[in-house]
Amino acid sequence: IDNLTNVRDISSLLPYWAGKGYLKMEAIPKSDRSIKDNLSLIYLSPLPEQAPGYQHNLFEKIFLGGLRPVALTSNLQGCYQEALLLLIRTSKNYYRQKRSRALWIVLALSWLWAFFSISFFPVLMQNYININVGGFIAFLILNFLFFFFIFPIITAFIAKRYRPKNARGEQLTAELLGFREFIKQAELDRIKMLLKDDQDYFEKTMPYAMAFGM
Numbered sequence: 716i717d718n719l720t721n722v723r724d725i726s727s728l729l730p731y732w733a734g735k736g737y738l739k740m741e742a743i744p745k746s747d748r749s750i751k752d753n754l755s756l757i758y759l760s761p762l763p764e765q766a767p768g769y770q771h772n773l774f775e776k777i778f779l780g781g782l783r784p785v786a787l788t789s790n791l792q793g794c795y796q797e798a799l800l801l802l803i804r805t806s807k808n809y810y811r812q813k814r815s816r817a818l819w820i821v822l823a824l825s826w827l828w829a830f831f832s833i834s835f836f837p838v839l840m841q842n843y844i845n846i847n848v849g850g851f852i853a854f855l856i857l858n859f860l861f862f863f864f865i866f867p868i869i870t871a872f873i874a875k876r877y878r879p880k881n882a883r884g885e886q887l888t889a890e891l892l893g894f895r896e897f898i899k900q901a902e903l904d905r906i907k908m909l910l911k912d913d914q915d916y917f918e919k920t921m922p923y924a925m926a927f928g929m
Contacts (some may be wrong), residue, residue: 720803720875721926724926725795729756729788731922737762737774743787754788771917811879822867824851831862859907 733740739757760779762771776794777786833855880888 720806721800722795722799724802725773725799725929726791727922727925728773728916729754729922730925732762733916734922735759746871756786756788758784758786767801767805769798769805772801773798810884811881817889818870821870825862825866826871830857833859838914885906891923891927894923 727742729738732738736759738759741755741757743753756777758781761781762774766774773794776798777782777791836855844858
């Protein structure tokens with residue numbers, strides 16, 4: 716919902732899979748100081764075939780296709796990268812595919828000004844004003860670096876952060892935002908009632924809370 720894909724989104728799959736019965740999560744005994752703050756992941760069953768590719772990728776790397784029955788969360792950092800790239804590729808299905816023409820125009824103008832200011836601008840200025848060479852050169856260098864590197868990076872980040880979603884993405888975002896607000900504002904009595912109706916409600920909700928950064 717924040718238009719950003721990160722490791723937190725991937726790690727939230729662990730309690731999600733636990734809630735589905737594909738793995739079991741157990742705390743490591745505190746007496747074992749060598750693996751403090753770790754969780755033990757125990758393989759129970761494979762993912763269904765219809766699960767997204769990024770989920771299969773991570774699950775296979777964690778348990779080595781079922782050959783490693785137990786894994787530790789502290790050893791998973793190297794498993795996330797490829798799954799994260801696959802998730803980013805999958806998430807594109809929820810955004811408008813057509814690139815904004817305005818973005819490319821802004822970037823092109825920024826790069827053109829950077830080259831103009833470092834090549835023709837000094838020649839034009841020396842004919843009209845008395846230039847302090849040292850200060851003017853420093854200004855040109857900073858100007859070039861800003862408009863050729865910094866400004867385009869900031870612009871591209873903002874464009875990606877606020878890129879428009881398609882109809883499918885808008886609907887899913889609205890549903891997730893509503894669920895996040897429910898989690899944030901749910902009263903204790905309401906939660907107890909939900910747990911009474913569904914004893915696994917906490918396990919089902921925890922992955923979304925992790926992904927929301929709550």
